[in-house]
Amino acid sequence: MNSSFIIKEYTDNYKEKVFSLRKAVYDETFDEDEWNWKFKSGKILIAVNDKDEVISLRPTIPIRLKFRDKTLKSGMNVDVMTHPDYRRMGLFSTLVNESFKMLKELGVHIVYTFPNNFSFPGYKKRIKWKYVDSLPLLVKVLKPRSFVKKYIKNPYVQKCLYPVADAFNHLIFVSKTKSENRNLLINQIYCFNENFDLLWQELSNQFEIAVIRDSKYLNWRYVQRPGYDYKIFSAVEDDVLKGYIVLREDTMFDLKLGLVVDILTFDDNTACSLLLHAYNLFKDNDMDIMGCLMLNTSMYFDVLKKAGFLKLPKKYSPKEFFFVVKADDDIIAPDVAYSSKNWFLTFGDIDIA
CATH class of the missing domain: 3.40.630.30 (Gcn5-related N-acetyltransferase (GNAT))
Structure with a gap:
């Protein structure tokens, strides 16, 4: 299999191929209304193979964040996925890094997400996002x-x-x-x-x-x-x-x-x-x-x-609710951004995904 890929910014020309990617990953497709609600004003990077098929997806929902006495542009990553045939090829790390670079150019200096058990190790080891806490x-x-x-x-x-x-x-x-x-x-x-x-x-x-x-x-x-x-x-x-x-x-x-x-x-x-x-x-x-x-x-x-x-003890919980953050340390104080005591989070911040 050809492992080469190209990173692009998503346009609606790729919507059908993105929906096909979700079908390949989860055996279900995106709901059109849900997709439009989430990403009408979002920023999405995709990776395509040599046949211009979408093989990886990294969407970001723009979120206005109260950060101490300021209002900051932030982003929440949701619906991140890679086609099963193209895993372990560096797509996850590449899209993460390119996405954060694109967002910084747009004035977004802090991004967060709530990864599942499968993707959580990648955030900690491969791209070194900060694990802040797990929500009980x-x-x-x-x-x-x-x-x-x-x-x-x-x-x-x-x-x-x-x-x-x-x-x-x-x-x-x-x-x-x-x-x-x-x-x-x-x-x-x-x-x-x-x-x-x-x-x-x-x-x-x-x-x-x-x-x-x-x-x-x-x-x-x-x-x-x-x-x-x-x-x-x-x-x-x-x-x-x-x-x-x-x-x-x-x-x-x-x-x-x-x-x-x-x-x-x-x-x-x-x-x-x-x-x-x-x-x-x-x-x-x-x-x-x-x-x-x-x-x-x-x-x-x-x-x-x-x-x-x-x-509820973790062994009885249906999943662990990991919370990870990536901040531009030159702009945002790491001791503030990466401390759970500073964040107010509820189920509503998580169940967008």
């Missing part, structure tokens, strides 16, 4: 008997364990949130207005580094995304927006999951009230488990633990 998965069991049934196959043992599981859930997982006596109204909303710009302006100083969660981003991320049914709830007190939560339902390993995708609030009590609302909604919708990703340095980590969430 926090869970709250809603139906303990579903777990007994899944992991204990003996019907007699199942029957014996059901009362124990129920008691354990009541003692350990029961919601510990307590709302203060306040006029807090929680309502489902269907778009983000200018009040969310004000909310972000008020709360952004809590974070050293975070995706700018203004109305423009939030509408793009949760309202305009095709194929996903996010449920968004706002918390308002005396006509003042105090926070929001974004939820999604999914199925994994025959368990129905209720996911806390994003949350932003003025105070812990508002966060607890929104989490309790999510808990009741997921219970009503017959979910088995409630889950959330949150770094243990985040203010919300303690709120989630107070609400009865427990950190």
